[in-house]
Amino acid sequence: ACLDIGCGVGGMTYSLASTGNWSLNVGLDVDKSRIKAAQYYAKINGYNDNVSFLIGDGKRLPFVNNSISLVFAVSVLEHVYEWEDLVREVIRVLKEGGIAVFSFPPFLSPQFRHLSAIIKMPWIHLLLGEKMTVAVAREILRLNGQSSVTIPLINYKSPSAELVRISVFGFIRELMRINGVTVRKLHFERYFRFLPMINYLPILSDLFSDHFLLILQKHEGYQVKWVDVIYCWYRSVQNQLKRWMKLINRFKS
Numbered sequence: 001a002c003l004d005i006g007c008g009v010g011g012m013t014y015s016l017a018s019t020g021n022w023s024l025n026v027g028l029d030v031d032k033s034r035i036k037a038a039q040y041y042a043k044i045n046g047y048n049d050n051v052s053f054l055i056g057d058g059k060r061l062p063f064v065n066n067s068i069s070l071v072f073a074v075s076v077l078e079h080v081y082e083w084e085d086l087v088r089e090v091i092r093v094l095k096e097g098g099i100a101v102f103s104f105p106p107f108l109s110p111q112f113r114h115l116s117a118i119i120k121m122p123w124i125h126l127l128l129g130e131k132m133t134v135a136v137a138r139e140i141l142r143l144n145g146q147s148s149v150t151i152p153l154i155n156y157k158s159p160s161a162e163l164v165r166i167s168v169f170g171f172i173r174e175l176m177r178i179n180g181v182t183v184r185k186l187h188f189e190r191y192f193r194f195l196p197m198i199n200y201l202p203i204l205s206d207l208f209s210d211h212f213l214l215i216l217q218k219h220e221g222y223q224v225k226w227v228d229v230i231y232c233w234y235r236s237v238q239n240q241l242k243r244w245m246k247l248i249n250r251f252k253s
Helices: 011-019 032-044 083-093 124-128 130-143 168-175 226-252
Strands: 002-005 025-029 051-055 068-074 094-104 179-190 209-223
Touching (some): 002 011, 002 083, 011 032, 011 051, 011 068, 025 032, 032 051, 068 083, 083 094, 083 168, 124 130, 168 179
Parallel strands (some): 002 025, 002 068, 068 094
Antiparallel strands (some): 094 209, 179 209
């Protein structure tokens, strides 16, 4: 089985069902309205046989131990207070050898509350503060004839509205306290396209990364060490350098 935590209206869940080989693809979200919409889309698009949507909390997954082969939690942790509990729950339900994919924008990222499409100024939440930034976004929408209520990410009454102050270092530090998992890959998606590799510098990764992605694998009895993280970071940097060298050689030729 494959689990998509924070599935929303099910876009990624449908993609996994179309491209994967899992007998069951489950989408889980705390927002009842989104789950109802996902169930409706699944019905009209013929996904009823291998797709299921549940209302639930990622910190209390309704699955037994070692029952899920693949878990996605993409752009989820930044919305979850006590996100550490969600990470532990994911590892609990994973089968031995199962894969978990986590992705989130660090709090210090140039974007804030996924509002980069509305407010183009990077780090505005650090300049104005969180509540003022949300107020500015609402005013921009109002001036454009849109309603902030239609965008739950800036509606404080929405279950997914608040963003926690999660960081790359904080996530990795918590991961090292959990037994039974290994790091397979990490990746920093840069925000500024004209500043290559700056987001891979340890001190600057939170400030210049649009998203941080980490792929884990269930491995009973193993505990993540700094050497594992450093090795994956090195491999990721190496791959990025190879891409840039290919691009440079292409321009030279």
